[in-house]
Amino acid sequence: MVRHFACSPSAMRSWRVWTLLSSSISHCDPLHLLHNLASLFAVAPQLAARVPCREVAQFILSSALASALASLLWASLDHRRPPPFSLGASGVVLAVFAASAALVPDQHIILYGIEMSAKHAQSDPQTALPSSFRDTLYS
Secondary structure, three states, X not given: OHXXXXXXXXXXXXXXXXXXXXXXXXXXXXXXXXXXHHHHHHHHHHHHXXXXXXXXXXXXXXXXXXXXXXXXXXXXXXXXXXXXXXXXXXXXXXHHHHHHHHHOOOOEEEEOOEEEEOXXXXXXXXXXXXXXXHHHHOO
């Protein structure tokens, strides 16, 4: 599985470029897969109701590719201990959450029984941060 379904610098050196996409459908264990599916189930319907199916599919494929490329970039920048490989749909899940929050900032989603709001997506980043972070970042 690691050879054909995990994205890594060694996979790229071996020209296994399909791992850029196949890594998003493989998961390290069933709990990882269930977490990603539950997260998508919580927010994807709102996105699918507002965006045509073809564009959602294009967005998901683009997100999978972008998250794999980001993982490769991180592996090349972290010289202390580059990860051996990456897999899972967490990058896609985060991209779907971000797109959904941007399209419908007043929506409420229920994830693991906890209701959450995306309203913070409209707020000013300087006021959304705790004062200790605000002082550090914006001073």
